[in-house]
Amino acid sequence: MNLGNPDHPVGGLSVKTPPGVELRPLGRDDFAVALQLLRELYELPQTDAGEESHRARYHALIGSVDAAPFLALAEGEPAGLVIFRFRRRLNFATYEGWISDLYVRPQFRGRRIGQVLLKACIEEWRLRQGHALTLETGYGNVAARALYDALRFSESGRHFQLRPVAVRGLLPPAGVEIRPMLENDFEAVTRLLAELGRAAPAEERLPALRRTFVEHLRRDDTGSLVALREGTVAGVCTLEFREPIFTLAPQAWIPDLIVTDGARGNGLGAALLDAVLGEAVRRGAYAAVLESAPNRSAAHRLATDAGFIDVGSFYTLSRR
Numbered sequence: 001m002n003l004g005n006p007d008h009p010v011g012g013l014s015v016k017t018p019p020g021v022e023l024r025p026l027g028r029d030d031f032a033v034a035l036q037l038l039r040e041l042y043e044l045p046q047t048d049a050g051e052e053s054h055r056a057r058y059h060a061l062i063g064s065v066d067a068a069p070f071l072a073l074a075e076g077e078p079a080g081l082v083i084f085r086f087r088r089r090l091n092f093a094t095y096e097g098w099i100s101d102l103y104v105r106p107q108f109r110g111r112r113i114g115q116v117l118l119k120a121c122i123e124e125w126r127l128r129q130g131h132a133l134t135l136e137t138g139y140g141n142v143a144a145r146a147l148y149d150a151l152r153f154s155e156s157g158r159h160f161q162l163r164p165v166a167v168r169g170l171l172p173p174a175g176v177e178i179r180p181m182l183e184n185d186f187e188a189v190t191r192l193l194a195e196l197g198r199a200a201p202a203e204e205r206l207p208a209l210r211r212t213f214v215e216h217l218r219r220d221d222t223g224s225l226v227a228l229r230e231g232t233v234a235g236v237c238t239l240e241f242r243e244p245i246f247t248l249a250p251q252a253w254i255p256d257l258i259v260t261d262g263a264r265g266n267g268l269g270a271a272l273l274d275a276v277l278g279e280a281v282r283r284g285a286y287a288a289v290l291e292s293a294p295n296r297s298a299a300h301r302l303a304t305d306a307g308f309i310d311v312g313s314f315y316t317l318s319r320r
Contacts (some may be wrong), residue, residue: 010127012123025062026081038101070117077108080117082099090255097121162289178225181236189233239280251285252285253288254290
């Protein structure tokens with residue numbers, strides 16, 4: 001959450017708002033308003049039935065040091081919200097910002113409220129000195145795409161979704177073992193993730209990257225797997241579980257899926273992805289999502305063969 005005081009605001013609270021518009025952090029008393037706005041965003045049934053069951057997730061969100069949700073009001077009425085989070089990515093020493101939800105009510109559009117909400121996230125991200133800020137949107141969301149372009153986000157690749165999550169029961173190729181990722185896999189996983197196009201980590205950054213790796217494995221919301229061929233890590237599929245406010249089921253997010261060059265073309269990647277989806281099913285995920293760079297055509301085929309649908313794009317703002 002942002003720092004500072006009312007006289008010298010920093011982070012998201014430093015963003016100037018148009019006349020009649022107020023921007024403030026979501027608070028404990030905004031639960032019903034936030035849930036209503038999210039139901040409008042995702043076109044969910046407008047009912048109070050079971051509303052209280054979502055409260056624990058809401059309080060976890062607003063109490064998290066790795067989240068910065070904001071509410072916009074116009075003439076005192078709830079006009080929109082944004083939910084911004086920080087997350088760790090393997091092979092990075094700094095945080096990545098992620099905007100999970102951004103919504104402005106139709107009657108308040110055209111007043112730069114979406115721009116204000118997005119700028120608040122950018123300022124929070126800059127305050128924490130993250131390496132990138134990402135968000136996703138559908139192909140048909142023309143207004144949102146124009147907003148991201150105006151604020152210098154770059155369209156970075158495709159966003160895939162599988163809903164409901166299903167598995168095909170694929171077996172790994174002969175001589176391949178798929179198992180949970182372990183702490184002693186750090187060097188092999190780090191090398192493989194560098195093949196995704198990330199810069200090979202400098203020696204002085206390795207201790208920080210190792211801490212992130214160990215923390216990832218010890219969290220109860222991850223389920224990452226590796227594939228071993230002849231005892232050597234030949235494939236990696238990372239898995240994390242998100243907890244949206246508007247549903248009680250988790251969402252499975254696959255940040256990384258990579259098979260080393262020499263092990264491709266024999267079904268190893270498909271079996272590894274299927275195993276990860278099996279873990280998502282086991283934990284009751286309502287959907288699985290992944291992002292892929294535009295030039296990774298083999299990865300796109302892997303996703304679509306597993307049933308994923310290409311639903312939109314992901315945008316990135318990188319630190320200069």
